[in-house]
Amino acid sequence: MTLPSETTSAVSARGLTKRYGRKTVLDAVDFDIPENTICGLFGRNGAGKTTIMSILTAQNFATSGNAWIFGEEPYENRRALSRMCFVRESQKYPDDAKPVHAFAAARMFFPNWSDDLADQLIDDFHLPTTTRIKKLSRGQLSAVGVIIGLASRADVTFFDEPYLGLDAVARQIFYDRLLADYAEHPRTVVLSSHLIDEISNLIERVLVIDDGRIVLDEDAEDLRGRAVTVVGAESAVNEFVDGREEIHRERLGPVASATVLGALTHTDRERLRELNLTTSAVSMQELIVRFTQHADATGTTAEQHATAPRGAFR
Incomplete structure (x- = not known):
């Protein structure tokens, strides 16, 4: 064939x-x-x-x-x-x-x-x-x-x-x-x-x-811009990530960090400043690890992520 x-x-x-x-x-x-x-x-x-x-x-x-x-x-x-x-x-x-x-x-x-x-x-x-x-x-x-x-x-x-x-x-x-x-x-x-x-x-x-x-x-170039980690007071993090696709979260006392999919817009950056949140880049290794863990937890593949509504897998 x-x-x-x-x-x-x-x-x-x-x-x-x-x-x-x-x-x-x-x-x-x-x-x-x-x-x-x-x-x-x-x-x-x-x-x-x-x-x-x-x-x-x-x-x-x-x-x-x-x-x-x-x-x-x-x-x-x-x-x-x-x-x-x-x-x-x-x-x-x-x-x-x-x-x-x-x-x-x-x-x-x-x-x-x-x-x-x-x-x-x-x-x-x-x-x-x-x-x-x-x-x-x-x-x-x-x-x-x-x-x-x-x-x-x-x-x-x-x-x-x-x-x-x-x-x-x-x-x-x-x-x-x-x-x-x-x-x-x-x-x-x-x-x-x-x-x-x-x-x-x-x-x-x-x-x-x-x-x-x-x-x-x-x-690979598209993947590098797929996610960002948001860090700050958990209540503010919750407010910012609401409606977004979250693939990982960590907590230390009142502080939380959440990794979400999607590139940040100008409006997003303004909102981050208002909420006193900081961001950090997600390395390719971390993103692949998180994506794999997320797929294990949800049974969802990358193709389904790409076509699903935002926030569908939170």
């Missing part, structure tokens, strides 16, 4: 479902990731992130529904598979393999492989290329995956948290090299990560999965 050309994206899914016995890991998932986009795939452990990526890369089978890479199903599709690179934290290598062997194999598989970029990254990460992979530290093992993912320059690259073994300096090198090479060689990159704030400035698209369902699918 081929996805109709008018709806073709780099990565697409319709009704994607995966069950193991009675357990539903993915529940009729729909999404599209545009070509030449860095997309963050977020969710708690066990939410379904790795399952999605495994199905998209033909390393797992869906129970029902469809997945496409540039409009083509990936299973037994040599053309589609050659356009993808999937790097995961638990990547396995032969016992006697060395990084130099892994890079030589990648060079043969990925048509856009860059030796120059691989060599630069090997130097950046101080990676010993002739040491057996099973003897490498966790950080060095992560570096092997990161180098393959970046130097492959595949049309679609999935990173399933392979960089968690890197220290903060090495992760920053990864982010910097990713952005620099992406600017010169645009492609679609999907980053699965728990370090949401750390990669928030990299991503252009946000997908959040929770309990097998997509609860947020949005342009």
Whole structure:
């Protein structure tokens, strides 16, 4: 089955479902990731992130529904598979393999492989290329995956948290090299990560999965302006948030803070001053966490939030 050309994206899914016995890991998932986009795939452990990526890369089978890479199903599709690179934290290598062997194999598989970029990254990460992979530290093992993912320059690259073994300096090198090479060689990159704030400035698209369902699918720039936290006397906070969609609240004595969805207007800011309330920005990580908690509590997805009347889910 081929996805109709008018709806073709780099990565697409319709009704994607995966069950193991009675357990539903993915529940009729729909999404599209545009070509030449860095997309963050977020969710708690066990939410379904790795399952999605495994199905998209033909390393797992869906129970029902469809997945496409540039409009083509990936299973037994040599053309589609050659356009993808999937790097995961638990990547396995032969016992006697060395990084130099892994890079030589990648060079043969990925048509856009860059030796120059691989060599630069090997130097950046101080990676010993002739040491057996099973003897490498966790950080060095992560570096092997990161180098393959970046130097492959595949049309679609999935990173399933392979960089968690890197220290903060090495992760920053990864982010910097990713952005620099992406600017010169645009492609679609999907980053699965728990370090949401750390990669928030990299991503252009946000997908959040929770309990097998997509609860947020949005342009990152739009998401950044979706919410604000209002702080002050609880009575004043109550007055301001009345009729708005509140997704989180905290209290400390007579002071309350409420996180509400929606951009502030000029009138809103005047009202905040009148009520002696202050505001603070909501980080992408906090917003995603709050949105996920809110969806758990209400059973409401992001699409339903977008179309529902204001205040409907308070």
